[in-house]
Amino acid sequence: MSQAAHLDKLPPEPEKATLEGRNKVLGFWLFLGGETVLFGTLFATFIALRNSVLDGPTGIELFSLSITAIATFILLTSSLTSVFAIQAMHHKNIKNMLTWLGVTVVLGLGFLVLEIYEFYEYVAHDGFGFTTSAFSSSFYALVGFHGAHVALGVLWISLLMLQIKKKGLTTVTAPKIYVASLYWHFIDVVWVFIFTIVYLMGKVG
């Protein structure tokens, strides 16, 4: 069966066409529910400990809103591009889907570069390491956990792009793309809270 004929046979929402696909999507939503509690606990800890700075630097001294604003802009845009990828999937346009997924991955990498640069500055120039104070531990735990999620997402979506190239868009691969985009939106939403609670509130003091 040629690729084009195969795509014609694919149902309109291939991610929900099979029971396995529907299970995967629902299971992933639930997993994100659990992740919400995970980040909720990290946020609660951060809020509880953010004033325990000891002799280390405070948020006001550390944070540069321009860098985090750019990071926010990049990550929010990547959420939009992942929506485009899903739309392309629904139009069965594999080429566009891969392009938009590629853009998403590049933006994710851009975000990571900024974050690593930020952490490097803190550690190398500001004397703000993981063990400096309770504030620093909770800061790195929260923001670092989110960064690790972004890194995993980048790897995951890249792997899925390779799979799409090999296997094409099927009712098996479509749910994977769909849940990866759900995941990407989730870490985006978490970042919005990090930007507000860690950086904006940190700047206010």
Add this chain to the structure above:
Amino acid sequence: MAHSVKKYRGLMDWITTVDHKKIGILYFAAGGLFFVIGGIEALLIRLQLMFPKGTFDILDGQTYNEVMTMHGTTMIFLAAMPLVFGLMNAVVPLQIGARDVAFPFLNSLGFWTFFFGGVLLNISWFTGTVPDIGWTAYAPLSGQEFSGTGSDYYAIGLQIAGIGTLVGGINFLVTIINMRAPGMSFMRMPLFTWTSFITSGIILFAFPALAVGLIYISFDRLFDANFFVTATGGNAILWEHIFWIFGHPEVYILVLPAFGAISEILPTFARKRLFGYSSMVFATALIGFLSFMVWAHHMFTVGMGDIANALFGVATMLIAIPTGIKVFNWLFTIWGGKIQFTTAMLYATSFIPTFVMGGVTGVMLAIPPADFQFHDSYFVVAHFHYVIVGGIVLSLLAAAYYWWPKMFGRMLNETLGKWSFWLFFIGFHLTFFIQHFLGLWGMPRRVFTYLPNQGWDTANFVSSIGAFFMAAGVIVILINAIISIKGPKAPADPWDGRTLEWSIASPSPEYNFKQLPLVRGLDAFWLEKMDGKKEMTPAEPLGPIHMPSPSILPFFMSLGLFIAGFGFMYRGYEFESAFMNNLFGYNIIAIFGLAITLVCMFLRSVYDDHGYHIEVEELQKEG
């Protein structure tokens, strides 16, 4: 198109299985093993406390702390949890008329992570660094300053086991939402399925909090973080909040499926439908919700202030309302019924008054001023053993006797069953009833010995005698389980049951239902039997059945985490050989372990599992 799939036999079959029934048996076996280990630890505790100081000291203070910590941790996380999961695996897919769970592969992964987490925790006995911080692992006791590698075993062992629980919870939620047979609406689901559903929801929202808390302990200990270290600005009380935000719902995670099992067994042996089905469902959901609202009642004496204490006290008492609804519904279910006292029914009926006693002391503890008196005394020990042994273990035993024929295809011996019941039941009350009074007479909990002539000697002696009765009961249960291998074959429907699992053979075939059944109402199988039918009306024509392939990957994924756990634990440890120091110091072991897991995840993603089909001819041959 039939794919040929390699079928394994013997040990490999058990390691690679993705069949929910076999995984249920694995959970039962592993949970049973840890239950026995935890039971031996309990006996050591009671032997030590049987006589006051100086008469018969078998444990020193340090060893006592280790035994007590491991008893609590093992019983909660490694015995009760897996036994509950074993039951859910064995029963839920059959009760909703499904061929398997939603994620068979993840189901296997859940079991193996739990198992390796439990093994890791217990390896501490052999390295001589056993957790000695209580099952609650309060900071700063669990920090670098006051405890050794044992605390790492606690944090990392539970972390790995916890992954399995979370995965299992998600699996059952999706299974119950998406895979019910035609006609099985939510309000036609048997109550055990309902309680498993709510329990899975609580797991989903409670376990991530524990995961984060355990990560903090590990970070504090292994990477010198400051979360709970007060000297560097951390907050020790924070751990208590995180732990109990998980820890209180955990009680309901365990007890709700126990309630569910009771709600199946009582109607079957009273030969009446469950009284107040919809109020039971409502009460279950309400308990699930309230379970997240009450965690700070474990912390009344911490100093949160009167308003917080009052609010959490009132919220705690609210739980008595849905629980009361349940208790009355159970009583009305057996009221006027044609009661048959099988072993399962004996356990189930004895559960009701026993659990009510645990509930009543719970309400007593929910009153903050009174709690200041009860706190950290044996009264608390008596209370939670009435809830956990009197509530959960009694109903798990009832459930085990009830569903054993379905799980194993063999009947348990009823005479031995009744012996085990009376030994265990009498032993239980003998052990724990008097501990209420020990607490009121001032005996603190978590002490390894006490001076004579404070009025505690006789009570402690009585309590220890009770423990021997319980041990004898458990031994009879084990004997019964072992001889059931050669016992009489179980018929499909030995108890004249009401729900779908009794409409198929014992043990059920690997595909469960040859044709998915059509469900026409609550107590689906009973309805058909009342209409004079022998089996369910099929909802689909006979066709080939798609099955998932067995896989070894879950085993290796969990093994990878297990190895990585050791890598992290011993990264700062000073070994005698330089080679070992390099291996652990540079995180080589940890990275190696994680790499195994990641490679397995990669393989799982890249290679699609096409599964295989059981063809119609094969199905017809099996009849």
